[in-house]
Amino acid sequence: MIQHPPLTEGVYYILLSLYEPRHGYGIIQLTEQLTNDRVKLGAGTIYGAIKTLLDKGWIKPVDDDGRKKEYIITSTGKEMIEYEILRLKELYDNGIRITRGDND
């Protein structure tokens, strides 16, 4: 599997939010809800991230009928999330194993 550097928390939650079509405000709300208000994404941060993710082809705009632009994750974006989840699981497992002392 190709290696990737870790995603920022912001990008991780933006990509997760876009498993369903959402606009900027929808991303902010879902992320606050998922993290119990711990991660409050700034609108400027999201705007910049959306531009970059569109350029990379990790997300795409949903054919919009109205004023608010919605986005959805692409298959490349999903691969990135899957890879990140594996990486986080490795971090988590190693952390638990060593701090709980059952590393025999």
Add this chain to the structure above:
Amino acid sequence: MTKKLTKIRFFLDYEKEEQWVNEMCLKGWHLVKFGVGNFKFVKGEPGEYIYRNEMITSLGKKDNSKEYISFLNETGVELVAQFGPWAYFRKKFSEGPFELYSDTSSKIQYLNRIIYLFVFFALINFFFGFSNSLNFDSNFTRGIGIANFIAALLITFPLIIVFKRRKALKSNLDIFHD
């Protein structure tokens, strides 16, 4: 009739300026317009809004500011006023904390945008400062040259502040992935 107030203030640091605008809001003066060193306020409820300023145009890129402003609108952020590359935004205090940039990486990206624009204008003014001051035929042109130097210096001070700010943020990234 709404009470109005105009204040003349000069800030080298745009963050100090933002802080002052928020202090004015706490005293019940809401910013509605701004320009070079002048700020217009109207009387309103003390502390009703949180204000944020941002340099919204960037060098060498197509102007997305309209799209950006409407994106911010959708998240409940209101444009107060625009002047040159700068804009002031606000959000109701009751709607919770309001920051435009929430992580270190995007804050650094934003500072980079400021640095590019400031360096560009500083260099232009230094260049014309030299070429105009060396014109010994015209006192007027030499006067313009001095004005160029002053402008270049006035850009250099905030530039140093922004560089320091970026350095502090970058040291964060040595340990945190944010």
